[in-house]
Amino acid sequence: MRINLLPPDERPLKASAIRWEFVVGAVGLCLLALTIGLYFSEQAKVKHLDFQLDQWEKYQPVLQRQAQVVNDLRVELRNLEGQKSKLEGLMAPLGQVQQIDEALALIKGEVWAETATWTGNRVRLSGYAANMTELTSFVNILEAAGLKVNITAARPEDAGSFTTFTLEIEGRAGDELGRS
Amino acid sequence: MSWEDLKEKLSLGIIICIALYLLAGVVVVGFFFPARDQVAKLQSELDQAKVQETMLNTTIAQLPNLEAQKGQLTGSIQVVAEQIPTQYDLPQVLEFLRATALRFDVDVEKLSHEPVSRDGNSQGPWVTVTMLLLGDEGLLSYIYEVQRLLPSFHVEGLTIARAGRTQFGAELEGKLYLRDLGQDLFYAWQVPAPDDELGPWVPAFSRDVVGWPAAVIQAMANGSVQLVGVVEREGQRIALVAADGQRQWLSQGDWLGDAQVVQVEPKAVTLALGTTKLKLQMGE
Numbered sequence: 086m087r088i089n090l091l092p093p094d095e096r097p098l099k100a101s102a103i104r105w106e107f108v109v110g111a112v113g114l115c116l117l118a119l120t121i122g123l124y125f126s127e128q129a130k131v132k133h134l135d136f137q138l139d140q141w142e143k144y145q146p147v148l149q150r151q152a153q154v155v156n157d158l159r160v161e162l163r164n165l166e167g168q169k170s171k172l173e174g175l176m177a178p179l180g181q182v183q184q185i186d187e188a189l190a191l192i193k194g195e196v197w198a199e200t201a202t203w204t205g206n207r208v209r210l211s212g213y214a215a216n217m218t219e220l221t222s223f224v225n226i227l228e229a230a231g232l233k234v235n236i237t238a239a240r241p242e243d244a245g246s247f248t249t250f251t252l253e254i255e256g257r258a259g260d261e262l263g264r265s
Numbered sequence: 266m267s268w269e270d271l272k273e274k275l276s277l278g279i280i281i282c283i284a285l286y287l288l289a290g291v292v293v294v295g296f297f298f299p300a301r302d303q304v305a306k307l308q309s310e311l312d313q314a315k316v317q318e319t320m321l322n323t324t325i326a327q328l329p330n331l332e333a334q335k336g337q338l339t340g341s342i343q344v345v346a347e348q349i350p351t352q353y354d355l356p357q358v359l360e361f362l363r364a365t366a367l368r369f370d371v372d373v374e375k376l377s378h379e380p381v382s383r384d385g386n387s388q389g390p391w392v393t394v395t396m397l398l399l400g401d402e403g404l405l406s407y408i409y410e411v412q413r414l415l416p417s418f419h420v421e422g423l424t425i426a427r428a429g430r431t432q433f434g435a436e437l438e439g440k441l442y443l444r445d446l447g448q449d450l451f452y453a454w455q456v457p458a459p460d461d462e463l464g465p466w467v468p469a470f471s472r473d474v475v476g477w478p479a480a481v482i483q484a485m486a487n488g489s490v491q492l493v494g495v496v497e498r499e500g501q502r503i504a505l506v507a508a509d510g511q512r513q514w515l516s517q518g519d520w521l522g523d524a525q526v527v528q529v530e531p532k533a534v535t536l537a538l539g540t541t542k543l544k545l546q547m548g549e
Contacts, residue, residue: 114285117288121292124297124300127304131304138314152321158331182412189468190468190469199427199477201425202423213479247479
């Protein structure tokens with residue numbers, strides 16, 4: 086029988102005993118390795134992102150130049166639109182001769198136009214009729230056609246042998262002269 | 266526990282362990298966290314860059330469409346601009362007005378224009394054009410054609426009246442707006458060509474409804490033309506009519522100036538000025 090006379094603190098550890106210092110040291114080493122690994126991983130990300138941003142820095146001016154071309158084109162289009170509308174503003178409405186023609190084409194019976202004048206969007210018709218009844222019929226025809234008639238003068242001439250008149254005729258309500 | 270006790274327990278292994286943990290802490294705090302922050306910052310910048318790239322690409326993608334729009338717009342500006350003369354085209358414009366009148370058998374009695382005018386509110390310079398025209402049914406067609414082919418000609422006043430047995434006279438006043446000598450200077454005004462397929466616009470009114478001036482008819486009715494007598498020879502009546510101091514024999518169908526004899530009765534003769542009929546009685 087062998088008796089260990091060494092105090093328990095100084096006795097050598099058993100082979101199966103857990104060496105806590107070693108475990109803690111190993112964990113610390115692993116932790117250090119892990120943190121260093123994570124650091125390098127983040128550094129790799131930084132490098133990758135830096136590279137991407139660097140590429141973007143180089144690519145961005147190219148895109149911006151192209152976008153500037155588009156913006157310049159937009160400005161140019163606005164100027165062209167203005168130029169076009171200015172030119173179109175010079176175009177005249179049509180319809181003056183048609184208005185005169187329409188008024189004259191409605192003359193029936195013993196009514197004659199002496200002058201037909203278009204001015205200020207209305208037709209002034211001066212003429213004469215065999216009598217007041219003929220003139221009234223003509224005015225009725227004009228109004229039935231949707232024209233607004235204003236009799237500015239109507240006077241029997243030469244002992245009633247005929248009646249001279251002046252009418253102002255405006256187009257139908259809502260009619261606008263337009264370039265067809 | 267005193268420092269001495271602690272010193273006794275600090276073995277090399279423990280010191281190395283502590284150093285390892287401290288080093289790990291330093292790596293985390295001093296390197297890993299800043300690197301992670303930098304990654305987050307760079308990622309954020311990259312995200313912004315991607316958004317910006319998307320926006321720029323969206324803008325750039327509009328380029329073909331905008332170029333097509335520009336092409337269309339330039340084309341339509343050219344079409345409009347070529348219809349509007351500049352002040353340097355005025356001689357050709359006047360020539361065009363005369364040449365078009367020939368196509369419609371219209372005589373241009375007078376064609377004049379005032380100097381180029383401009384005011385602050387107007388969209389362009391203009392010249393006031395005045396025309397005195399003589400023609401038959403083609404007169405209104407001519408004016409319409411001028412308006413159609415010279416679209417910047419604004420008719421401001423138009424008067425038509427009978428000017429003879431078969432003719433009408435027209436007085437036309439309008440403003441011809443001119444193209445400013447600006448950006449569209451390189452488009453030359455094209456002398457308009459008639460559209461043969463479209464054909465001229467034809468007025469609907471009957472020319473008989475435009476009568477002779479009332480003063481002419483009134484003068485005839487008031488004795489400027491008198492029936493002196495009627496004789497019958499070989500079954501045909503002939504009227505002796507005095508007009509402006511001159512006497513002449515007239516039978517049915519003859520002309521007295523612009524008036525046509527439509528009927529001769531034993532004591533009356535009927536004259537027609539267009540569709541206006543005037544009966545002259547003997548002794549009036």
